[in-house]
Amino acid sequence: MCKRFRYAGRVRSYDDLCGLARALAAVGERWALLVVRELLLGPKRFSDLSRGLPTMSQNVLSARLRELERAGVVTRRVLGPPASARVYELTPRGRELEESLLALGRWGSRxxxxxxxxxxxxxxxxxxxxxxxxxxxxxxxxxxxxxxxxxxxxxxxxxxxxxxxxxxxxxxxxxxxxxxxxxxxxxxxxxxxxxxxxxxxxxxxxxxxxxxxxxxxxxxxxxxxxxxxxxxxx
CATH class of the missing domain: 3.30.1050.10 (SCP2 sterol-binding domain)
Incomplete structure (x- = not known):
């Protein structure tokens, strides 16, 4: 019997227990991996992320960031003085997606x-x-x-x-x-x-x-x- 997983406070399931299905439950939403891409080279402010994804609405960006935070992929922190700005960055678990993104990029380049x-x-x-x-x-x-x-x-x-x-x-x-x-x-x-x-x-x-x-x-x-x-x- 397939178990439905409760993920990040809401039910999202492919009724499939494999790791790929569970990965898609975490980062498979539209735009999610592109947000991860924009953070591969270091932390960014919300405005910087929005600038790098100009056709993504700010409401959708906010939603994806919240979901990625709940998934343990992205975290927020406040930079010290003089910047004192809030930035988003990948967690160690989020950085584990780097090789997968590179492989997808090679595949997609064709x-x-x-x-x-x-x-x-x-x-x-x-x-x-x-x-x-x-x-x-x-x-x-x-x-x-x-x-x-x-x-x-x-x-x-x-x-x-x-x-x-x-x-x-x-x-x-x-x-x-x-x-x-x-x-x-x-x-x-x-x-x-x-x-x-x-x-x-x-x-x-x-x-x-x-x-x-x-x-x-x-x-x-x-x-x-x-x-x-x-x-x-x-």
Whole structure:
């Protein structure tokens, strides 16, 4: 006899005892995993989450955050002075979803691109991780800094994959200063790097070879219906 699970104060059940069904009961609601995606690189204020998910209403965002909190995936805390702002962040259990999200991202990158849509900065970082191709590299590559408007990241690439962390990074061999749209177009071959530099849309400081190696280490997903136009990013 199948037991109906009471989850987070309400009944939600697939009448299925397997772990996948129980996982979907926790994070399977629409938008839930995208909220998790936006928190992979660190805590965010509600307004930052809303900015990264511009087509999600604030009421729905509030509901998803409450559900994810009850599921033990997300927690809230108040930053110390001078910020004193309330932020949301993943719990250790929430961080366990990272590998699953990367696998889903790789799988989804081969799906047809929609005619319209945007890509948040954090979503772009996830896309870079899922399409990174180390090629013949035999060891870790020097870290490369990414300046995307007000956002700062450090990318550390190697044979095992790409690690991206939020922050300026003082030990980067090179820094790429650009905007999300240009970075997407360059790494996926929609826009030649030298052309982006000529336009002033991309600037490299530090070891140029390290930056060029990084920018050339991504495989553009081949999807059904790919018309050759880059999706919006930012």
């Amino acid at each position: 799906q047809p691109l929609p005619a319209t849509g945007q890509l948040s900065v954090d979503a772009l970082m996830l896309a870079l991780r899922t399409t990174y191709d180390p090629g013949p590299a035999t060891g870790p590559q020097p870290p490369v800094g990414l300046r995307l408007g007000a956002d700062r990241f450090v990318a550390e690439a190697g044979p095992a994959g790409l690690r991206v962390t939020r922050g300026a990074g003082e030990r980067c061999a090179a820094t790429v200063d650009t905007d999300p749209r240009t970075l997407l177009e360059v790494v996926y071959g929609y826009l030649p790097r030298d052309e982006a530099e000529r336009r002033g849309a991309l600037r490299v400081t530090g070891e140029r070879q390290a930056a060029e190696r990084f920018l050339g280490s991504f495989t553009r997903p081949v999807t059904t219906g790919d018309a050759g136009a880059a999706p919006a990013a930012g």
